[in-house]
Amino acid sequence: MQTSTKYKLYVTSAALAVGCTVSYMIYKRRKRRRDAAELFDYLTINTVTTEQTCDQVVAELKRRCQKHRALGFDCEWVTEKGKRQPVALVQLSSYDGYCGLFRLNAMETLPESLKDLLEDETIYKVGVAPADDGKYLCFDYSVMMKSTLDVRHLAELGGFEAGGLATLSSALLGAVLDKSWRIRCSDWEAKELTKSQVKYAAIDAHVAIRIFAMLLEQLGSKRTVLSWLFGTNGTSVWSHLDDYCSMYADVHYKMKPVKLKDGSKEKHSKTREPAVLSKRYTHSTRTKPLYNNCYLEAPDGELLCTCDQKKAYWFVNKELADVMKEDPLTVRLRFEPAGRSMGDVGRYYQLKKENKCVVCGSTNSYIRKNVVPREYRKLFPEIMKEHSSHDVVLLCTSCHQQSNMRDLAMRGRLADLCDAPLATGVRNGSSKFLEDAVSKKIKSAARALRHQCDKLPEARRKELEDILLQHYPEHDEITEELLEEASNITVLYENSEYESHGAKVVDYFLNHEGLLRLEEMWREHFLSSMKPRFMPELWSVKHNEERLRVKWNEGRLSQEHLKSIGLTTL
Structure with a gap:
């Protein structure tokens, strides 16, 4: 038998042995499930209400998580009349059971030490849907959380069915969590938390880090077996933590039902979706090159810029330019352009652009990222909208999602600075549309009577009919025409006092620091939050200022232009 064949048999046998061992351990845990409060009675729980x-x-949490570089993470809040209130409690737990319960509602401000920990990208904050909790912390406290990790990614990677925290805890740890609504929906803003609340909150965070560690150890055991078989130096999984986790950092895990051929929805699939998506326009993932790097020349042959193929042929089809070369496509204008490339700001547009993610370098697929979001740029004067391609870069799907998540913190800071509330319902901001509670009640009653009348108890049906007859006193009885009219009653109406977040931010900078500064802040935020390694050469935070200064020196910029961007001089 050949040596390679023996190795294959060894590998197969070892992998089966590891799989059987892990399966047996999980089977034993399932057979002897215990109450989580009993199983984790060793926890050291610290309830925090002061900055000191x-x-x-x-x-202490930082000291204890040096090996695993991860902490169990969860948040709690109160919901009043269907509206989420600011996060009241942040729970963090180390692997050895040291738990911190940070009562944010009891503190005047979010302590810097906690903010720094949550924003530390070297420490993973693990749990189920931690990115969602991070989004709420961003809205409520302007915390730009980094390195959140949903343990369901690792569960799926290890071949386990990815359920909620209670399901994973029961299956993997043999610990049964208390998920009754009485504790989950209790008052997390109470002056004093009950013992049940404290225990529940600490266990949720601790279970997350225990599941994380168990899944990582299992994944690492396969690597160790292979290293032993082939004589390589086997190292701990914790030495290669980022190999397993970095690709899932700040990436949502979402289960979607998949329709089978028979129409059922028994299976599920994992999808990664950007954290912030427009309701009208979805982000388009590109697999074809965005940059064709065609050349556009002035009449005397001087290179003006690179451009895409569509733009190049537009000039040709309009008989405004001639094709000088096919490969690479080079087009020469028949007219003198308004301006020519000057200095580095001009050279930027002459350089070839690479079709890859500017953060990680991935070339498989990418999405356009507006470094300065459209909600602000669309309100800029025309003089600043020219050459906006400088602020459009390519990101892979994962990096695009992370960037959108981290943009929330920047929006929050601008909201506070400019007194421009985000229309989220959690920052007490104004809304573009207001809801008429009475009309909503009438509409709900009418729809229930139209579609569920036969299933309603007699008392409930009578109650709903009374609601409608009180609003329509001219009617003596419920008719189909009345139900149809009430079902289509207007519930939302436009708020005449509404002013969008973007408009208020732009107006603030127009009257204070100038719109160039707003642009620069977004560019600085992108560089600091994403740390891109493959930005285009000569890309500059002060690009527009440099471009406008060239125009000013050439006499192509007036005082009215400067006034429109909130400046008096350049």
């Missing part, structure tokens, strides 16, 4: 205590607990 916060600093001490954060320091």
Whole structure:
């Protein structure tokens, strides 16, 4: 038998042995499930209500998580009349059971030590849907969380069915969590938390880090077996933590039902979706090159810029230019352009652009990213909208999602600075549309009577009919025409006092620091939050200022232009 064949048999046998061992361990846990409160009675729980205590607990958490570089993470809040209130409690737990319960509602401000920990990208914050909790912390406290990790990614990677925290805890740890609505929906803003609340909150965070560690150890065991078989130096999984986790950092895990051929929805699939998507326009993932790097020349042959093929042929088809070369496509204008490339700001447009993610370098697929979001740029004067391609870069799907998540913190800071509330319902901001509670009640009653009348108890049906007859006193009885009219009653109406977040931010900078500064802040935010390694050469934070200064020196910029961007001089 050949050596390679023996190795294959060894590998197969070892992999089967590891799989059987892990399966047996999980089977044993399932057979002897225990109450989580009993199983994790060793927890050291610290309830934090002051900044001084916060600093001490954060320091201890950092010390204890040096090996795993991860903390169990969860948040709690109160919902009143269907509206989520600001996050009241942040739970963090180390693997060895040291838990910090940070009562944000009891503190005047979010302590810097806690903010720094949550924004530390070297420490993973693990749980089920932690990115969603991070989004709420961003809205409520302007925390730009980094390195959240949904343990369901690792569960799927390890071949397990990815359920909620309670399901994973029961299946993998043999621990049964208390998920009754009485504790989940209790008052997390109470002056004092009950013992049940404290225990529940700490266990949720601790279970997350235990599941994370168990799944990583299992994935690492396969690597160790292979290293032993082939004589390589086997190292701990914790030495290669980022190999397993970095690709899932700040990436949502979403289960979607998949329709089978028979129409059922028994299977599920994982999808990764950007955290912030327009309701009208979805982001389009590109697999074809965005940059064709065609050349556009002035009449004397001087290179003006690179452009895409469509734009190049537009000039040709309009008889405004001639094709000088097919490969690479080079088009020469028949007219003198308004301006020519000057200095580095001009050279930027002459350089070839690479079709890859500017953050990680991926070339498989990419999405356009507006470094300065459209909700602000669309309100800029025309003089600043020219050459906006400078602020359009390519990101892969994962990096695009992370960037959108981290943009929320920047929006939050602008909201506070410019007194421009985000229309999210959680920052007490104004809304473009207001809801008429009475009309909503009438519409709901009419629809229930139209579609569920036969299933309603007699008392409930009578109650709904009374609601309608009180609103329509001219009617003596419920008719089909009345139900149809009430079902289509207007519930939302436009708020005449509404002013969009984007408009208020642009107006603030127009009257204070100038719109160039707003642009620069978004560019600085992108560089600091994403740390891109493959940005185009000569890409500059002050690009527009440099471009406008060239125009000013050439006499192509007036005082009215400067006034329109909030400046008096350049």
